Amino acid sequence: xxxxxxxxxxxxxxxxxxxxxxxxxxxxxxxxxxxxxxxxxxxxxxxxxxxxxxxxxxxxxxxxxxxxxxxxxxxxxxxxxxxxxxx
Numbered sequence: 001x002x003x004x005x006x007x008x009x010x011x012x013x014x015x016x017x018x019x020x021x022x023x024x025x026x027x028x029x030x031x032x033x034x035x036x037x038x039x040x041x042x043x044x045x046x047x048x049x050x051x052x053x054x055x056x057x058x059x060x061x062x063x064x065x066x067x068x069x070x071x072x073x074x075x076x077x078x079x080x081x082x083x084x085x086x087x
Contacts, residue, residue, distance in 0.1 A: 006031070006032040021076060021079075022074045024079075025083070
């Protein structure tokens with residue numbers, strides 16, 4: 001999985017063009033994203049000590065806002081990855 005493709009999807013989703021389910025399915029097929037890739041990245045993120053994440057003071061403000069803005073797109077991405085792995 002190419003990290004730049006994931007960033008491209010989220011930046012595309014947050015622009016005025018937004019992203020719908022069809023665009024998300026296309027992205028999942030193009031980027032060859034599977035459930036193992038997503039779970040591996042999440043586990044690597046959670047493997048860091050919690051205090052390490054708080055060293056950046058902007059993260060205290062920006063992270064909750066980013067989570068709130070990205071939540072619908074993360075859910076859509078997970079649905080599309082799950083649908084792709086079921087086929």
